[in-house]
Amino acid sequence: MSSSDKLVIALPKGRILKEVMPLVRAVGIEPEPAFDDPASRLLHFQTNIPNLSIIRVRSSDVATFVAFGAAQLGVAGNDVLLETSYPEIYAPVDLDIGHCYLAVAQPKGMEDDKDPNRWSHVRIATKYPNLTHQYFSSQGIQAECIKLSGAMELAPGLGLCRRIVDLVSSGATLKANGLVEVEKILDVTSRLVVNRAALKTRSEELNGWIEKFREVVNGN
Numbered sequence: 001m002s003s004s005d006k007l008v009i010a011l012p013k014g015r016i017l018k019e020v021m022p023l024v025r026a027v028g029i030e031p032e033p034a035f036d037d038p039a040s041r042l043l044h045f046q047t048n049i050p051n052l053s054i055i056r057v058r059s060s061d062v063a064t065f066v067a068f069g070a071a072q073l074g075v076a077g078n079d080v081l082l083e084t085s086y087p088e089i090y091a092p093v094d095l096d097i098g099h100c101y102l103a104v105a106q107p108k109g110m111e112d113d114k115d116p117n118r119w120s121h122v123r124i125a126t127k128y129p130n131l132t133h134q135y136f137s138s139q140g141i142q143a144e145c146i147k148l149s150g151a152m153e154l155a156p157g158l159g160l161c162r163r164i165v166d167l168v169s170s171g172a173t174l175k176a177n178g179l180v181e182v183e184k185i186l187d188v189t190s191r192l193v194v195n196r197a198a199l200k201t202r203s204e205e206l207n208g209w210i211e212k213f214r215e216v217v218n219g220n
């Protein structure tokens with residue numbers, strides 16, 4: 001890759017985008033108008049920086065685009081980064097946005113069974129099978145994971161499983177669906193991520209962006 005090639009930054013298109021864009025703008029990146037046009041079906045956007053473009057992808061796919069070098073920079077939660085665990089990704093800046101945590105939850109009526117140390121086998125609906133397996137196996141518990149992509153909170157009520165592992169922020173989704181939190185697994189925030197190979201070959205440009213994001217987060 002020559003240094004005249006465009007840098008691509010992969011941004012998550014979901015709920016986090018609203019929190020990410022003020023940071024992106026604060027480091028001096030302004031996407032073309034189509035980016036803010038809900039009618040536009042464009043996925044790849046030019047910016048005011050001639051050699052930098054933005055792609056908007058699913059949050060969980062940001063890691064994949066960056067790991068394979070299709071994007072050199074990106075923003076992803078550490079939930080996604082730890083679940084996918086790509087060695088090619090370096091996450092130098094905690095952006096202090098997207099605050100939530102990963103937790104085990106179960107129906108309210110099961111509160112007696114609250115001590116995970118008493119479980120030997122659990123069946124869990126989750127978007128995070130790897131983190132779930134790791135967490136339970138560290139406690140000597142075998143987890144059978146049923147992979148869902150969203151709306152995990154429905155699963156216990158419909159008999160798919162007794163417990164879920166999902167992200168919690170306000171707790172409103174758990175509460176509205178009759179679930180209670182049992183154990184916190186991981187604190188989550190969004191990180192600026194970089195492809196490690198690109199960081200070696202285009203270190204000046206990429207370190208420049210890392211530094212700008214760091215300054216904005218630190219309020220400098």
Ligand SMILES: Nc1ncnc2c1ncn2[C@@H]1O[C@H](COP(=O)(O)OP(=O)(O)OP(=O)(O)O)[C@@H](O)[C@H]1O
Binds near residue numbers: 100
């Ligand atoms: N309730 C929440 N509060 C704060 N941050 C959250 C919350 N839920 C998720 N996040 C963070 O935002 C990221 C994206 O969230 P989520 O996986 O729910 O995607 P989404 O916004 O529904 O979009 P998509 O399904 O298209 O990826 C998560 O990986 C996590 O880091």
Ligand SMILES: O=P(O)(O)OC[C@H]1O[C@H](OP(=O)(O)OP(=O)(O)O)[C@H](O)[C@@H]1O
Binds near residue numbers: 149151169170171173
């Ligand atoms: O504790 P709360 O503030 O209620 O937030 C938690 C909810 O937010 C996320 O879902 P999201 O809204 O992104 O939808 P999803 O189920 O499609 O992932 C997460 O998966 C929970 O369902």
